[in-house]
Amino acid sequence: MLQMEGMCLYFLVVILVMVLSVQSQGGLRPGFYSSSCPKAEVVVRSTVTSHFNKDPTVAPGLLRLHFHDCFVQGCDGSVLIAGSSAERNALPNLGLRGFEVIDDAKTQLEALCPGVVSCADILALAARDAVDLSDGPSWKVPTGRRDGRVSSSSQASNLPSPLDSVAVQRQKFAAKGLDDHDLVTLVGAHTIGQTDCLFFRYRLYNFTKTGSADPTINQSFLAQLQTLCPNGGDGSKRVALDIDSQTDFDVSFFKNVRDGKGVLESDQRLWGDSATRSVVENYAGTIRGLLGLRFDHEFPKAMIKMSSIEVKTGRDGEIRKICSKFN
Numbered sequence: 001m002l003q004m005e006g007m008c009l010y011f012l013v014v015i016l017v018m019v020l021s022v023q024s025q026g027g028l029r030p031g032f033y034s035s036s037c038p039k040a041e042v043v044v045r046s047t048v049t050s051h052f053n054k055d056p057t058v059a060p061g062l063l064r065l066h067f068h069d070c071f072v073q074g075c076d077g078s079v080l081i082a083g084s085s086a087e088r089n090a091l092p093n094l095g096l097r098g099f100e101v102i103d104d105a106k107t108q109l110e111a112l113c114p115g116v117v118s119c120a121d122i123l124a125l126a127a128r129d130a131v132d133l134s135d136g137p138s139w140k141v142p143t144g145r146r147d148g149r150v151s152s153s154s155q156a157s158n159l160p161s162p163l164d165s166v167a168v169q170r171q172k173f174a175a176k177g178l179d180d181h182d183l184v185t186l187v188g189a190h191t192i193g194q195t196d197c198l199f200f201r202y203r204l205y206n207f208t209k210t211g212s213a214d215p216t217i218n219q220s221f222l223a224q225l226q227t228l229c230p231n232g233g234d235g236s237k238r239v240a241l242d243i244d245s246q247t248d249f250d251v252s253f254f255k256n257v258r259d260g261k262g263v264l265e266s267d268q269r270l271w272g273d274s275a276t277r278s279v280v281e282n283y284a285g286t287i288r289g290l291l292g293l294r295f296d297h298e299f300p301k302a303m304i305k306m307s308s309i310e311v312k313t314g315r316d317g318e319i320r321k322i323c324s325k326f327n
C-alpha cells in the first residue's frame, strides 16, 4: 500500500516537473498577458482602430507586415528594426506600411506595463485586429513571443516574390511548415489591399518577350488593367489586389483568381496547379460540398500557424523598449 502511494507521488512529481518545464519554455498561449498586462490586447485594438479610422489602408499594411516578419527569422519583430542594413530595408520590404501603428501601441504599453509586451506580439495582435476591422474573421491570438536580437536585410531575400511559380511558392511555404492549403488560404489575405503597378505590369504588354499579354488574364480585365497601368507609366500607381472588393475581407479574391482576374502572377498561378486550384475552387464556391471549407474559418487557423513560425519564447530574445531598436 505504502509502495503504491509512493508510486503515485512519484508520478505526480514527474507530471508537475513536465508541466513546469513546458511553462518555462514559455510556449505561446492565448491570454499570455492576462495578469502581467491585462489591458495589452485592448490597447493594441484601440490603437489599430484609431489609425484605421483615419486611414483604412493601414489594415492590409499591418497584415502584410506580420507575414513578412514571420517569414524571416520567425515572428520576432525583426522587420520592425530601423537601420540601413536591417531587414526592413531589404528590397521586398520597401513597400511595407504600418510601422507607426506598432510604435504607437508600444509607447502606450510601455507607459502602462514597462518591459512586458513584446513588439512581435503587438504585431500578431494588430494583424488580427486589422482583419477583424476589415469585416473579416477574428480569433484568439496565442501570445508570449519575445523579440529577436538580429535583423539583417540579407536574410529577407527568400521572401515569396510575385514572379514565383506555384512550385517555388510551395517550397517557400513548406520551408516554414505550411502546406498547400495554408498557402492558398494565407494568400487569400490579398482580398484586401493594393499593389504597385510595378509588380504586375510586365504581364500586360510584353509577357515573357512574346509581344503580348499573359494569356491567363481575362480579356476584359486585361483592358481594365492596361488603363490603370499604362505601358511606361508610373510604376508606383496603386491597384487593388482584389478588384472591386479591396476593403472587404471576403472570398471575391478567389472568384477573381478563378475568373482570370488575379492581379499578381503568383496569385493567378494558383489556378494553374491542380492542388492549389482545388482550394481556390472550394473557397470560390465552385465545388460546393466537396471540401466544403469556409475561408473565414480556415484563415484564422492558417494565421495561427503562420504566427507561430520559429517564435522565440521563455528566455530567448528580449522584450524591446522601442520596437525599432534593440535594447
Ligand code: HEM
Residues within 6 Å of the ligand: 057, 059, 060, 061, 063, 064, 067, 095, 096, 097, 160, 161, 162, 163, 164, 169, 186, 187, 189, 190, 192, 193, 194, 195, 196, 199, 264, 266
Ligand atoms: C506567395 C506569397 C505572396 C506573394 C508573392 C505576395 C506578394 C505581394 C505583393 C507583390 C504585394 C504588393 C506590395 C505593394 O505593392 O505594396 C502584396 C501585397 C499584400 N500582401 Fe502579399 N504576397 C504573398 C503572400 C501574402 C500573405 C501570406 C499575406 C498575409 C497573410 C499577404 C498579405 C498581403 C497584403 C494584405 C497586401 C496588401 C498590402 C497593402 O495594401 O499595403 N501576402 N503581396
